[in-house]
Amino acid sequence: MTNSDQGEGRIDPKDVEAGKAQRVKVAPPLRPWFPVFLAIVICVAVVALSFALHYNTPEYGWDVPGLVDLAEAIGFKHLLFTMPPILVSMSFSSLLTWTDMEVRRLQPLINLAILDKTSSPERTLLLDYTTNNALFTVRNVWCVGPDVIVASLSKVGPNQAANFMDLISFQAASSFASAHTIYDIGPGPFVSGDFTIAEFKLPDRTNGTVYAERPAVYTQVACATPDSLVPVHAQNAHETGLNFTAFFGECNYTLAIESSDAQYTYGMAPAIFKDCMQDFSDIPLQYLPVLFWFFMSEPEPMASVTMCTPHALGQNVSVVVDLATKAMNVTVQQDSPEDADVANIGSFAYNGVFFNEDSLDRTALSRLKAIQQQLPGAVFEAARAKDPLLEATFVNQGFLELAHDVYTTYLTLVAKSVYFVPDEGSLTVSIGFSCRRRFLVPAAATILIMVLAILLFVGFALHVKHWNARKDAHILPCLGTLAAAMWLAYDIIKKSNKGRVCPLSLAKSNFGVDEIAKILHDNFYTVGRSNALVVSGTRGSCEEREGENEDGGEEEEDKDDEGVVKWPSQSNSSPTELYRRGNKGSGLASEVE
Secondary structure, three states: OHHHHHHOOOOHHHHHHHHOOOOOOOOOHHOOOOHHHHHHHHHHHHHHHHHHHHHHOOOOOOOOHHHHHHHHHHHHHHHHHHHHHHHHHHHHHHHHHHHHHHHHHHHHHOOOOOOOOOOOOOHHOOOOOOOOOEEEEEEEEEEEEOOOOEEEOOEEEOOOOHOOOOOOHHHHHHHHHHHHHOOOOOOOOOOOEEEOOOOOOOOOOOOEEEEEEEEEEEEEEEEEOEEEEEOOOOOOOOOEEEEEEEEEOEEEEEEEEOOOOOOOEEEEOOOEEOOOOOOOOHOOOHOHHHOEEEEOOOOOOEEEEEEEEEEEEEEEEEEEEEEOOOOEEEEOOOOOOOOOOOOOEEEEEEEEOOOHHHHOOOOHHHHHHHHHHHHHHHHHHHEEEEEEEOOHHHOOOHHHHHHHHHHHHHHHHHHHHHHHEEEEOOEEEEEEEEEEEEEEEEEHHHHHHHHHHHHHHHHHHHHHHHHHHHHOOOOOOOOOOOOHHHHHHHHHHHHHHHOOHHHHHHHHOOOOOOHHHHHHOOEEEEEEEOEEEEEOOOOOOHHHHOOOOOOOOOOOOOOOOOOOOOOOOOOOOOHHHHHHHHHHHOOOHOOOO
């Protein structure tokens, strides 16, 4: 067998016996080279990072590439520096996740191989590690799609006798009923049990289930054996054969069996009873009950008679059709039937076996005779398949159940010709089908809910703690703007050591980060409730330079020489006002004394 015939990864049992089993394909993460490769890559990454960390001293670094300058210029420096570690981590995570998935998929087979005792199916055949610890899982479930409009092909209604008196459909139904009983084939189309359903066009799908509401005819057959079956002896020498009288209550029927060389004979007859309180002569032949009779001449003469009475009733039903097999299931609705023409047929339902022979042509009459032999022949053949000698069948009335099954199957098929008429309407049906849907894994979802709940409480606690920490802080209304920066610098200059030395110190510096930090180092800064900056501290750099002028000499306290900036001790101008007066010159210069 070729690999294409077997399917990838499968082994032909014949090849195993012959020692020619093909090599099973193993997933890459489970091959020996994969963990070695992964370990080498991780070791190289660890060693390289260790060496880089060792040589990354404060005195030596690496040249800054132009890409960093470009990213810094356009505002993507943080993204450039954080993406490489993320990509490397995701690569390692993907490889390890792939390995984990393959290991989980083979775990049921591993359990079958290593477990010493017989284990439950949940640990072996039904075990599915691939969906464990995942938030979602995928399962096949039953879905019902939107409604579809299809054509109605027939509906319940009294058909005209002229439309079926050629008996072609009857003979076909007889053949099908015989095959159904002898060879155990499935039911006919639009037939479910004792129900014959009004036909409709099925949707063009290969699989799925159709749900519809349709009128149907319920065929019920009541079969019974006689209270007694008494042989009747010939009353004159001219009579041949054997006669039996079957008693059904107060009614009786005499069955005359002609002499024959055959060991077994059978047939059907209309139930025209004698000595009965009811006059059956007034009932049309096609509505009479029917009799199935069977006779065995050897080893001793034995006879059996079964009477079957058909009934038909129109009902509304809910139909479920399997599109793959065309099998149908029926549920009777409780409301009244839409078509009441066959609702109360009762005993006057068509027996389907006997008609007024004067109304039949010769061909139809031949078909009728064939039906009258084919139905009891199917019952007889089914009985002999169970009891080859048939002695127990004759003694125990074994033909009763078989006659009921054959006759019911026959009448459900005949009902299509008798109780239905063509229809050109439409109806709405629903289609169910198997579909794949995602579901939450209960364990994973529960864990996630717990984590989110913890995150909720911890986050809320952090917010409350931060709220308590910042309740005494007075945040500037324009925090983060140029006006706020001007306000902060203005108050530092104004409040630090009488507003004289710090401005000069800042002005004479190169405004490097280290220089500014050194100047402002030893002071303490707070913001009061009036949004005014409070500077405290006596050992700052500003104090050390107090009294120095711009040329390095001592500063006279009230000197108004040019180049010495004096700041007022108080200012009524807000930062926003200072910023808005920028077009008129320095906003701070307007406050210079």
